Amino acid sequence: VGPDNDGTAHYSLTSTIMLSLTTSDKSAGSFKLSGSITRQ
Structure with a gap:
């Protein structure tokens, strides 16, 4: 999980x-x- 330049965050869910x-x-x-x- 990490923020991008425009302030949004992307995450990946793994089960x-x-x-x-x-x-x-x-x-x-x-x-x-x-x-x-x-x-994933």
């Missing part, structure tokens, strides 16, 4: 979504899945 999935099954074993989504 991040964190995903995490963990499961433990005796027949399937342990499984972990994680990731992130970023939108």
Whole structure:
């Protein structure tokens, strides 16, 4: 965020979504899945 010469300000909004999935099954074993989504 920063002011311009004419007194106006511009900003950018960034959203991040964190995903995490963990499961433990005796027949399937342990499984972990994680990731992130970023939108600007």
